[in-house]
Amino acid sequence: MSGPSWHRELEGRWLPFTLYTLAAVVIGGLVLLIPPFFLQGTIDPIPGFRPYSALEQEGRDLYIREGCNVCHSQQVRPFRTETDRYGRYSVAGEGIYDRPFLWGSRRTGPDLHRVGGKYPDSWHWLHLLDPRSFEPDSNMPSFAFLAEQPLDLSLTRRRLDVLRSLGHPYTPSEVENAPEDARNAMRTIVESLRADGIELSESQSRSEALALIAYLQSLGRGAGLLEATAHQGSSHGD
Amino acid sequence: MQAATSTPTYDMRVVRGFAISALVWGIVGMAVGLLAAAQLAWPELNLGPYLHFGRIRPVHTNAIIFGFTLGVVFAGSYYAIQRLCRVRMFSDTLSRINLWGWNAIIVAAAVSLLLGKTSSKEYAELEWPLDIAIAAVWVVYGINLLGTIARRREKGMYAAIWFWIATVLTIAMLHIANSLAAPVSWMKSYSIYAGVFDANIQWWYGHNAVGFLLTTPILGLMYYYLPKAAGRPIFSHRLSIVHFWSLVFIYIWAGPHHLIYSPLPDWAQTLGTAFSIMLILPSWGGMLNGLLTLRGAWDRVRTDPLLKMFVVGLTFYGMSTFEGPMMSIKTVNSLSHFTNWTIGHVHSGALGWVALTCFATLYYLIPRLWHTRIHSQRLVEVHFWLATLGLVLYVTPMWISGVTQGLMWRATNADGSLTYTFMETVTAIRVYDVLRFLGGCVFLSGSGVMCWNVFKTVRSGTVAYAPLPPDTISPSAIGGQA
Numbered sequence: 264m265s266g267p268s269w270h271r272e273l274e275g276r277w278l279p280f281t282l283y284t285l286a287a288v289v290i291g292g293l294v295l296l297i298p299p300f301f302l303q304g305t306i307d308p309i310p311g312f313r314p315y316s317a318l319e320q321e322g323r324d325l326y327i328r329e330g331c332n333v334c335h336s337q338q339v340r341p342f343r344t345e346t347d348r349y350g351r352y353s354v355a356g357e358g359i360y361d362r363p364f365l366w367g368s369r370r371t372g373p374d375l376h377r378v379g380g381k382y383p384d385s386w387h388w389l390h391l392l393d394p395r396s397f398e399p400d401s402n403m404p405s406f407a408f409l410a411e412q413p414l415d416l417s418l419t420r421r422r423l424d425v426l427r428s429l430g431h432p433y434t435p436s437e438v439e440n441a442p443e444d445a446r447n448a449m450r451t452i453v454e455s456l457r458a459d460g461i462e463l464s465e466s467q468s469r470s471e472a473l474a475l476i477a478y479l480q481s482l483g484r485g486a487g488l489l490e491a492t493a494h495q496g497s498s499h500g501d
Numbered sequence: 502m503q504a505a506t507s508t509p510t511y512d513m514r515v516v517r518g519f520a521i522s523a524l525v526w527g528i529v530g531m532a533v534g535l536l537a538a539a540q541l542a543w544p545e546l547n548l549g550p551y552l553h554f555g556r557i558r559p560v561h562t563n564a565i566i567f568g569f570t571l572g573v574v575f576a577g578s579y580y581a582i583q584r585l586c587r588v589r590m591f592s593d594t595l596s597r598i599n600l601w602g603w604n605a606i607i608v609a610a611a612v613s614l615l616l617g618k619t620s621s622k623e624y625a626e627l628e629w630p631l632d633i634a635i636a637a638v639w640v641v642y643g644i645n646l647l648g649t650i651a652r653r654r655e656k657g658m659y660a661a662i663w664f665w666i667a668t669v670l671t672i673a674m675l676h677i678a679n680s681l682a683a684p685v686s687w688m689k690s691y692s693i694y695a696g697v698f699d700a701n702i703q704w705w706y707g708h709n710a711v712g713f714l715l716t717t718p719i720l721g722l723m724y725y726y727l728p729k730a731a732g733r734p735i736f737s738h739r740l741s742i743v744h745f746w747s748l749v750f751i752y753i754w755a756g757p758h759h760l761i762y763s764p765l766p767d768w769a770q771t772l773g774t775a776f777s778i779m780l781i782l783p784s785w786g787g788m789l790n791g792l793l794t795l796r797g798a799w800d801r802v803r804t805d806p807l808l809k810m811f812v813v814g815l816t817f818y819g820m821s822t823f824e825g826p827m828m829s830i831k832t833v834n835s836l837s838h839f840t841n842w843t844i845g846h847v848h849s850g851a852l853g854w855v856a857l858t859c860f861a862t863l864y865y866l867i868p869r870l871w872h873t874r875i876h877s878q879r880l881v882e883v884h885f886w887l888a889t890l891g892l893v894l895y896v897t898p899m900w901i902s903g904v905t906q907g908l909m910w911r912a913t914n915a916d917g918s919l920t921y922t923f924m925e926t927v928t929a930i931r932v933y934d935v936l937r938f939l940g941g942c943v944f945l946s947g948s949g950v951m952c953w954n955v956f957k958t959v960r961s962g963t964v965a966y967a968p969l970p971p972d973t974i975s976p977s978a979i980g981g982q983a
């Protein structure tokens with residue numbers, strides 16, 4: 264079966280053919296990509312929502328480095344069975360400081376968007392070191408090496424600075440003091456572990472695991488603020 | 502080195518290079534996939550900082566998509582384009598840069614991913630210096646391809662060429678837009694998009710990576726190599742036209758089906774669902790055009806393992822492009838999303854359609870590139886059966902596992918409370934992880950058989966002489982009559 268003659272004609276002219284093909288793929292792209300940028304203003308801002316602290320951001324970058332996102336989603340869907348299991352469903356306003364987004368596509372492990380505050384720091388410490396000490400059937404890898412590797416703070420300032428240039432509202436002094444803030448936050452976690460009877464060695468109290476714990480505990484703070492803001496209570500569905 | 506002849510010669514060195522590198526990356530990618538599968542079944546296999554599932558998984562997807570699949574696409578398109586245009590490639594230097602540059606990138610990708618240098622965006626994990634390198638090599642390929650087409654001595658462009666043109670353009674656009682990031686250091690950057698915008702761009706990219714890396718270039722291979730292997734022209738030129746234009750137009754819109762019930766605006770999710778359902782038609786148009794090319798030649802399909810691979814490949818293309826639109830429907834997606842159903846869908850497309858079509862293309866190319874016959878036709882047959890069996894053993898447990906877990910997550914007791922803890926749903930699907938591992942073993946062993954067969958074939962062949970080989974079917978004949 265042969266094609267129409269005008270198309271035969273087109274098959275003989277490579278440049279127009281290429282340009283038409285380009286047009287065909289560009290149209291859908293523009294419709295899907297451009298309007299959301301103008302709708303930016305329609306994202307409900309969450310009052311009091313702050314960017315990640317220096318240590319939390321370090322932890323987030325570790326979460327990405329270790330690929331936690333290939334097993335854990337961070338997106339609670341608006342179904343009863345999901346909100347019962349995890350907590351409040353995820354909304355757009357919570358993502359404004361997430362570069363990149365970490366919603367995930369596969370739940371080999373549970374959703375983590377509401378895990379902050381669910382367990383004490385000591386639980387996370389022990390679980391990261393050996394997940395099977397809690398759940399013998401868990402197939403989460405052991406991340407014991409994170410408890411030994413020292414956290415590298417040489418880029419912390421730069422991280423916050425780049426994020427600030429992308430619009431995250433850090434003050435110049437927050438950027439300047441980022442490494443010191445991170446060290447202080449680590450000491451707080453070390454204290455809380457000690458209170459739960461976990462005494463860290465010198466190297467462990469400077470380890471990457473602490474940053475990861477700080478990040479995990481920060482997850483869901485947007486939901487907390489939303490709960491607190493009464494007027495957004497029940498009719499939030501768009 | 503090629504003997505000097507008065508007839509113009511095609512550049513087959515780049516084709517040979519990509520054929521071999523694709524084979525190597527295929528074995529690496531599948532072996533790493535098998536390791537990932539084993540780690541899910543037996544977590545003790547997660548070793549230290551570099552070899553745990555979180556870092557291994559992207560190595561699997563990158564090696565298999567960019568090393569293996571695209572390697573075959575490069576080999577197949579470099580071979581076919583010169584014949585369809587009846588000229589040598591536009592520039593041998595560009596071909597060389599393409600071959601060595603691309604393979605260097607894949608090596609760097611594997612190393613950097615094991616070191617944890619990742620953007621986390623699926624199928625776009627590589628950090629910004631590698632993204633720039635990819636863009637550069639991709640442009641080299643594009644110039645080489647379009648340059649050759651511009652200089653062609655054949656009047657029309659056959660359908661396979663259309664699909665490769667669409668691939669080159671779209672991937673360039675997607676890759677650049679999705680990878681824009683602000684560098685922090687040499688191997689760390691932050692996306693210039695945040696949250697829901699980042700998700701929107703990423704799945705516009707991600708879905709169309711499926712469309713323009715795992716679909717259109719493979720269709721290009723199918724359009725050239727299936728008629729060649731079958732010795733008859735493609736069923737319908739008119740169908741090629743309708744199916745090409747509708748496919749490239751509709752594909753781009755479907756990305757939001759990865760973000761159903763997410764914070765992405767509803768209108769975008771609905772568009773994604775609608776276009777996904779429309780996508781059945783052009784997809785099946787391609788499948789039918791391939792299968793109907795074999796009408797009247799089914800007796801040959803029974804004896805020719807190459808044609809069998811194409812037929813099973815096209816059948817799985819039809820299945821996964823029916824399944825995908827179903828999974829784009831909100832109610833179905835509410836069950837399938839986040840579960841192994843997605844993994845089953847992925848691999849029915851990846852093992853069934855992509856890998857089998859790539860294998861068939863390589864089996865067609867290898868003997869011709871080394872001017873000899875395939876070492877053993879029997880072993881090709883063995884590979885076909887191992888691949889098909891492995892594929893079924895992989896995909897079936899994943900479907901069952903996905904539905905099981907999806908149903909358990911949403912199960913509630915009479916009083917409305919959740920029936921199962923998350924951990925119970927993990928334990929329940931462990932047996933399917935083991936079965937999938939076995940399926941992967943069978944599939945990979947088939948690829949091992951292929952490597953041996955190719956090794957023996959290449960050993961018995963020669964690259965010394967490459968005159969313009971007689972084309973048994975002229976390019977216009979494959980395209981149907983004018």
Ligand code: HEM
Pocket residue numbers: 333368369371531532534535536537538539541558561562565566570623843844847848851852855856937938941942944945
């Ligand atoms: C021996 C064969 C293979 C085995 C054992 C295997 C195994 C795996 C495993 C275990 C995963 C991770 C699943 C999860 O996170 O739950 C995966 C993901 C994936 N594989 Fe394979 N694989 C194989 C072949 C292939 C081939 C040939 C392709 C492509 C042409 C492919 C493409 C992918 C993709 C795209 C994903 C990511 C899926 C997603 O994110 O939803 N695989 N594979």
Ligand code: HEM
Pocket residue numbers: 368623711715716755758759760777778780781784818821822823824825826827828829834837838839843846847849850851854855
């Ligand atoms: C009409 C065609 C198709 C449609 C509408 C479609 C639709 C879908 C949907 C709805 C998902 C699940 C998204 C989610 O819930 O997370 C998905 C995932 C996927 N599909 Fe398809 N599909 C199609 C064809 C194919 C083909 C032919 C392949 C080839 C291998 C493929 C590869 C994938 C991959 C790799 C993913 C996983 C993405 C990820 O989460 O990482 N699809 N597809």
